[in-house]
Amino acid sequence: MNVLILIFLPLLGALLALVAKNFAKQAALLSSLITLAIAGFLLCCFTPDASTQYLVNYPWITQMGINFKAGIDGISMLMVLLTAGLVPIIILSTFKHKYENAGAFYALVLFMQSGLLLVFTALDGFLFYIGWEAALIPIYFICSLWGGQNRIQVNMKFFIYTIAGSLFMLLGIIYLHLQTPNNSYDIADFYALQLDSQTQSWLFGCFFLAFAIKMPIFPFHTWQPDTYTEAPTAGTMLLSGIMLKMGIYGVIRWLIPVVPLGFQQWGHLAIILSVTGIVYASIIAFTQKDMKRLIAYSSIAHVGLIAAGIFVWNVQGLQGAMIQMLSHGINVVGLFFIADIIISRTQTRELALLGGIAKPAPKLAIAFLIITLGTVALPLTNGFIGEFLLLNGVYQYCIYYAAVAGLTIIFGSVYMLRMYKAIMQGNTNNLTVNFKDISGTEIVTLFIITFLIIVVGVYPQPILHISEAAINHLIATVNAKL
């Protein structure tokens, strides 16, 4: 059993979905569930120490020293679980939609899953880059083909932004490769490099650009709200639930350990940008009238905190980031799903036009409430433990940053609860009076999401345990080089 099956199974699923025509969504769901089962199996056999397990290493482009090297350690394991767990939920959430050319849609979703899994398991710089782009191409087509009105310009902007960042990262990867003594792209060789601080600085810039655009960190976020708003809901979920974690994961695995001296010089600026982003995005979220845009900005705020937690580079910050990546993935997928349910029934995203939905739809109201509370980090929900650890980490670095970053919890409650109130409470109007409550697959999906929110919130220890050793090891490696 190795990681290859995990990476390539979704591709088979994609082919199946293409062939299955009328049963495309069932085929896609089946494929994603099998992937989840394999991920679960890998988890069961996983020893949570600092080692890399399920390793594969095949020669690929031998002239260039490129190998197909992939494996899973504690950090990757959580990301794999996130990807394998969210994709079935996302596919399930689309069951009530009728997509034109559904086979292609689900094939692209699964293709993307494959790319994401590759990113999270790759241990070779070139392979990482390939996965990075392989995840981008399908989401571009998903958003452009099934998206809203302005999809063409918006997605072009998104695509150009991300490809610009990643090309600079490619430059950095090639440069690092040429510095390795044995001409390889292996991450272990990258870690072993001893470059001078000036070189590391610009390399830091190359990688940071790619990751900051992907997350996105302020001021590289301008593509994000438009793209989230115009994308079909499944696309938004993929982008916000999983894809932005590529950037965070990239920082943990490929940025800070590879160029620690560069990080030492520029990490401070990165924290300032992250913290600025939290406040900035929160304030904009206050003023949003559009439900999807509000969630999009809230996502920027939450990611800002995760980024800050990583750049302070201590155990609490990183562990908090790991668990918050999972939580944020679950919560944001839940939020966008609820937004999708409401939009598809009322045909509007305007908060002002909605209200009182809790009365005709009590089940939806409960689910929405739990997800909202998870997002605002109420204790005993999944958001709490992550934000607590993150703030703890930032506090250790600098108390003032922690104070500013802590605003995210207050701001978050304000705009999230305001949104909840505007949509669910108050009086019903013409648009919402006949609102049909959730049923069928919607109940299943929301049940899974809310269940996860509570379980992770009440008992996060097993999850923290998976990544703990790997995080400690990584921090020790970097600190030894500083």
Place this chain on the structure above:
Amino acid sequence: MNTLIVISVLAMVVLYLGLFKAGKSLLPVSVAGLLLALGLAVAEWDVNPAPIYKGMMLFDNFAIAFSVITILGTVLILLLSKNYFEKISEHVAEYYTIILFALAGIVVMVSYHNLSMLFIGVEIMSVSLYILAGIKRRDFASNEAALKYFLMGAFSTGFLLFGITLIYGSAHSFDLEVIKQYVLNNANGGINPMFYTGLSLMLVGLCFKIGAAPFHFWTPDVYEGSPTLITAFMSTVVKTAGFAAFLRLFITCFAPLADFWLPTLIVITALTLFIGNITALYQSSFKRMLAYSSISHAGYMLFAIIGLGTAAINAVLVYATAYTIASIIAFAVLILVKKQTGTDNYEGFNGLAKKNPFVAFALTIAMLSLAGIPLTAGFIGKFFMFSSAVAQYQIWLVVIAIINAIIGVFYYFRVIVAMYFKEGKNLILATPLQFRFVLAVSAILTIVFGLYPSLIAGLF
């Protein structure tokens, strides 16, 4: 060597077939002959590294690899020619013959070991192309293209020839080996200034031939005015040959003098990239966009000459292959669209994907490859080019190339956007079997080389 003979004889045979009105057999005979030539070329792999004909030609692996690419490209393009020339004139055989003669010139260009052979190869190829550009005799644009190409070509040949003469004047030989020895023996200051002048003039002449800025002015008009099939031939096979000739000369003879010509070449490369990409951005005609994009691709390929060394040969080989097959798809679809809509603007592609999923998919792969998106051969090509430039610590040049690659995404994606995301007239393209074959083969090759480039990158 046999390859060259077979191609030349084949050209005559095809001419005679035309004489006997065997119109239907022209294409099969040409393709079969070319495949024979291809087989003979492959058979010589690793066999005969010594120069032949008193040092005139050298069929080393370099020559064979580039012969194979150019022959394959020609075969694919010829397959697209079914019923193409017939519409232009009754004398179809001549066209096949001229293309084959051009190919013979190309084989000489990639396997010369003597500057006089370089010149002869370039001329055989160019003269054939002047004719081909003008085969639409009653079409104003075609005539203009032919005349422009002829004048500019003759001009650039002058530079090339003058350069060769000056180099002969200082090294006392046309032979690459002797010139190389001359450079090596006199590397520390003893080289005749005349030699440097000759080198510069040759650089200019070759840049003309590959369409690098600022010597690119002829390319857009010639590419746009020529019949699309000929444009496909010129921008793929001919360009590859130009680079092979360029690379062979600079790797063999001028590498030790890199300090002298490298700065110039870097400026040329940067200019070529910017001019090609930025102008391509503003085109409304797909064909003209491809013309400018071919300028920008020349810019990327120049990276290899900056990189030098065997890695550079690999890089050019991969890049040229990727670029050739992707461009052939683009031109093939353009021919189909133009036949049905009468326009070669982007609007002609609107909504194409609805009724022609296969054609649209193939063109999408081609555009992704030209834009250099991973999982396609084009990305591997760019990756190799960037690697060879970073290896020379030309970081800024790579940054420039990255900016240009980003610009490139804009205009290559325009056609994808038109095909998939815009509403069109729902027209169904009549796609003959050969077209399907060429599109399928090229698309599959693009993906295969993108996933496993060792197939071609491992040759050197």
